[in-house]
Amino acid sequence: MKLVRISSGEEIIGDVTENDNSYIIKNGFILIPGGEGKIAFMPFMPYTKNAKDGLKINKQFVLFVADPLDELVQQIEAQLKPKSTLITPNTDIIV
Numbered sequence: 326m327k328l329v330r331i332s333s334g335e336e337i338i339g340d341v342t343e344n345d346n347s348y349i350i351k352n353g354f355i356l357i358p359g360g361e362g363k364i365a366f367m368p369f370m371p372y373t374k375n376a377k378d379g380l381k382i383n384k385q386f387v388l389f390v391a392d393p394l395d396e397l398v399q400q401i402e403a404q405l406k407p408k409s410t411l412i413t414p415n416t417d418i419i420v
Contacts, residue, residue, distance in 0.1 A: 327340075
């Protein structure tokens, strides 16, 4: 998992693969300042069909790639884990 800063100012964390001319980011999340030193996450390009498969960003638009803090990686990985489903009780009345 890497942190990528692009020329638009967005910082994206996700699974990053480097090619000759581009970076491909899978399962990307944008970091958003949350106030009081907190950071919020928002999926990167969630309205596209190929966001999970990977979005290509040309290297000319990438300012830097860095290793994120372990705590940040843990929070992102928690977001990617499947959510548990709600189990409803049986509607039969027991007498």
